[in-house]
Amino acid sequence: MSYDTDLQMFIDGAWRSGEGRDAHPVVNPVTASAMAEVPYATAHDLEEALAAADRAWPEWRSTDVEKRGAILHKVASLLRERADHIAAILTQEQGKILAEAKAEVMGSAQLFDWYAEEIKRDYGRTLVRPAGQLSRVIRQPVGPVATFSPWNFPIYLLAKKVAAALAAGCTVISRPPHETPGCATEMFRCIVDAGIPKGVAQLVHGDARMISSTLIASKEIRKVSFTGSTPVGKHLMRLAADSMTRITMELGGHAPVLIFDDCDLEKTLDMVVPQKFRNAGQVCVSPTRFYVQESIYDAFLKGFAERTQKVKIGNGLDADTRMGPLANERRPEAVGALIEDAVSKGARVLAGGSKGDGGFFFQPTLLADVPNEADIMNEEPFGPVAVTRAFSTFEEVMEQANRLPFGLAAFAFTENGRRANMIGDLIESGMVGINTFAISVADAPFGGVKDSGFGSEGGKEGLESYQVVKAIHQA
Structure with missing residues (x-):
């Protein structure tokens, strides 16, 4: 079976390939040999992605939840239609057996479907006040988000972040691992083909240290979601402290x-x-x-x-x-x-x-x-x-x-x-x-305590992690 994917990035509504960029080999773990090369984002690519995410956010956050939900449902449908193709790429990149790879793709589709509906049930609340006064509590999208996902479940863990963020009304810049760029690219093809507006969802490949330090330090990124090892998570937390950027950390276990x-x-x-x-x-x-x-x-x-x-x-x-x-x-x-x-x-x-x-x-x-x-x-x-x-x-x-x-x-x-x-x-x-x-x-929160991180993905809690709470008091 051939490695059938075109490794590209998606920035500001356009697919981008090598075009003189540095590249990294994608290795088949069965043979330890390279199958292809993935283009690495430049500093200019990241500047464009940040500007696009910031520019697209006001319109996306104001988009009706029914329309947001329809796009997410379409992503889920396309993932299911393309499950065999995406699973084969995942297996060749990561090594897991084909049945597990296909189950991962199908689980990712379920996440998009679930968040497409959950955003419609995202209610605020009113507080008891004297007659003529009103106090209410609402949730709003936090803003542009940077996501960093690992190679062990490269589709599912990426979907868990992106589906919730898009449902909440956030724009997203995602950096998948260099071991598994093809299956991540194919998932983003589903997002693009589902009709996501320009600048709302973007995919960048490349050096983890350069991309994380650039995105986290930027004034545009309001939230970071990371899944990976505890040492790397602690490093990203230190970066986020300088910019007071909100973070969700799903780290190591035992x-x-x-x-x-x-x-x-x-x-x-x-x-x-x-x-x-x-x-x-x-x-x-x-x-x-x-x-x-x-x-x-x-x-x-x-x-x-x-x-x-x-x-x-x-x-x-x-x-x-x-x-x-x-x-x-x-x-x-x-x-x-x-x-x-x-x-x-x-x-x-x-x-x-x-x-x-x-x-x-x-x-x-x-x-x-x-x-x-x-x-x-x-x-x-x-x-x-x-x-x-x-x-x-x-x-x-x-x-x-x-x-x-x-x-x-x-x-x-x-x-x-x-x-x-x-x-x-x-x-x-x-x-x-x-x-x-x-x-x-x-529909259930996924997250740890102690050195395994904090915050949750999945369930209602996963949606809330991409939102800020606002109390509005009116007399």
Whole structure:
């Protein structure tokens, strides 16, 4: 299957290609070879994009919500029509299997549909005042927005930002990662073909440091939304402080999974193993630290290892592949170093543990008896590695679950209703899944606490993150 896309930027209502600009290779993670080159934005490109976003904002914010919604619905329709094409590009750029890539495109369409309708339900409120007086609270779009999205879900996480911002009445300048420019470009083709007005939605490729420092420091950008690592997020926060720019940060995680002895073990294993190796573990909410009650620990390890060894790795375009390669050449080395450190400190390798053949492949891996001193128990592996430890009491496992500075997602498997309620209350995480991994849905907020960031995307909260609150008092 050929890499069928024309890598371009979209600035001030026009598509732009190389035209003398610097370019960066786009690498297929299966072969580690370049497929194409993506043009990088110049300083002049960014100046034009900022001017266009600022110029287009007054008209877009005043556009009737029915018209805004109709455009977003059309984007959703085009995404569904082009899902096979976009998914194939996504798989070739990022490595995930084709079924996961298509599901991501379809989920992105759902986001555009959901926000197209949610903006129609964006109500203000009136306050109780004496006769003849009126106090009301309204929400208004914050203004031009800069979005920065990662390579692990390059369509869905971009859509989550852009759909909400456009629905709220904001203009948008988006910078996707250089690993996955093609699928992002194809999503913007859907936005353009849906009839978005000139200057309202813009796409720029290029150097992350140059683009982020330029956009965040500009007087035009009123809001920044970033999904990525905690260190980069903290750097962008410092930049935003100088310009007092509002920010939403969805940063790293290291999700604990609490497995209690009253769960349906076989059913639980059938859920957790595929979820662990979804997108080769490159998921910010991936289940990673498995804490298993002592009485079922050995059985859990045996069942997990057997299932892990059956996960077929290969080209994501092949129908029988269940896990593709990692997204770039940095990831196999980083994952391998974490495993080596864990083994040196007493962990046991029960499955996998090494690189695959060629490309950026890494074997699905299960580690047992991993001590807290191991780096992998304290740093997000962002790869196909499950780490396990046994626990005895509820108090002990809650302490372990909350031990790290991360708090994006957490999961638990138990049939005890009271215990489930306690976990939901006590665990320090922005999202909790109990007997389920379905925590990223259009109508629910998605975000973390502690070093995993702040603010939410998705749901009503995602729309509100692109709005400012105004109180109007009239006597």
